[in-house]
Amino acid sequence: MRAGFLNARPSRRKKPDPPSALATASLRATSWRTRAPPATRAFLDAACAEFWTHGHEVVSPPEASVSPSENLLLLLHGRGERSAAPFAAFARKLGLPHTTCLSLAGPLPLPFGVPGREWFARLDPETGCDLPSGPGDFRRAASLRQTRKALDALIDRLTNTAEGGWPSARVHVFGFSDGGTVALETSAARVGAARLGGCAAVAAAILPERVADAANAFPPEQRAPTPVVLTCGEHDEVVTRASVEETARTLRARNPNAVADDAVFVRVGKKTHAVVSGEPETRFLMRFWGHTLGVPATRAEDLGANVVEVTNGGVDVVKATS
Numbered sequence: 001m002r003a004g005f006l007n008a009r010p011s012r013r014k015k016p017d018p019p020s021a022l023a024t025a026s027l028r029a030t031s032w033r034t035r036a037p038p039a040t041r042a043f044l045d046a047a048c049a050e051f052w053t054h055g056h057e058v059v060s061p062p063e064a065s066v067s068p069s070e071n072l073l074l075l076l077h078g079r080g081e082r083s084a085a086p087f088a089a090f091a092r093k094l095g096l097p098h099t100t101c102l103s104l105a106g107p108l109p110l111p112f113g114v115p116g117r118e119w120f121a122r123l124d125p126e127t128g129c130d131l132p133s134g135p136g137d138f139r140r141a142a143s144l145r146q147t148r149k150a151l152d153a154l155i156d157r158l159t160n161t162a163e164g165g166w167p168s169a170r171v172h173v174f175g176f177s178d179g180g181t182v183a184l185e186t187s188a189a190r191v192g193a194a195r196l197g198g199c200a201a202v203a204a205a206i207l208p209e210r211v212a213d214a215a216n217a218f219p220p221e222q223r224a225p226t227p228v229v230l231t232c233g234e235h236d237e238v239v240t241r242a243s244v245e246e247t248a249r250t251l252r253a254r255n256p257n258a259v260a261d262d263a264v265f266v267r268v269g270k271k272t273h274a275v276v277s278g279e280p281e282t283r284f285l286m287r288f289w290g291h292t293l294g295v296p297a298t299r300a301e302d303l304g305a306n307v308v309e310v311t312n313g314g315v316d317v318v319k320a321t322s
Helices: 019-027 037-051 085-094 141-157 176-187 208-212 241-254 281-291 317-322
Strands: 056-059 071-076 099-104 170-176 198-202 228-235 264-269
Touching: 019 056, 037 056, 037 099, 037 141, 056 264, 056 317, 071 085, 071 176, 085 099, 085 281, 099 176, 099 198, 170 208, 176 198, 176 228, 198 281, 228 241, 241 264, 264 281
Parallel strands: 071 099, 071 170, 170 198, 198 228, 228 264
Antiparallel strands: 056 099
């Protein structure tokens, strides 16, 4: 952090306080609505330094130089990414108005020295084989539970409005593949006063062992669940269409208002296991964010080139995909 930031002048005889302490002290006196973009970045850096030390990147909204951030979007990559950087680049391409993005790196290194990170264990550390997903073996679920506990602690910090956090309904999550599984688990458990603004999961599903235990895993709350949308490839062999549709049914059974009837988008003919691809899927996600993001009335042309305009009526997909 540069000298003089937050009006702190380091003494020549004394080392300055660490950035996290400076950021925390400053943000106790500021609100998420009035905080300038550099202070928002400092707030997120400080929160991650305390609750998520696995790696992160902050992406300010396209109009950050002139407006505070109304929303926070957490991005969770798929299994095997080496850092938070690729999804930070994806966030920049999205360019969601008035939305700061926080890309998080998975908490676990891949086993056996393979480069990359993951969100929960999928391989037996002794045999290298896939951990079973049938009844009676809950090692994947136990690993996932530890990750969700850590992510919940981070979100609790980010939604502590007394300490400069956003209201929970202004915090959103986006996840792909295993990152999407974590996003779904986290969102399904955050209902009522703790509900999030929304969850978008791409090529992701709840683990089969968690579906079987849904009655215990996810609290029922019909009035205020976190809204969820899902997308999948029609012929994706990694995360099948059937598992995504089963996830939607499971979440809807626990919380009928969590997943709308048209909240599953299928990429027809697609066999690949990939992040958002094509105009129809982009339009689907933008429509969801248009209804859930807290965005003041504005026009994309007022914010510069390659900015997505999100409204309740839709999105300029030409700008979204250019």
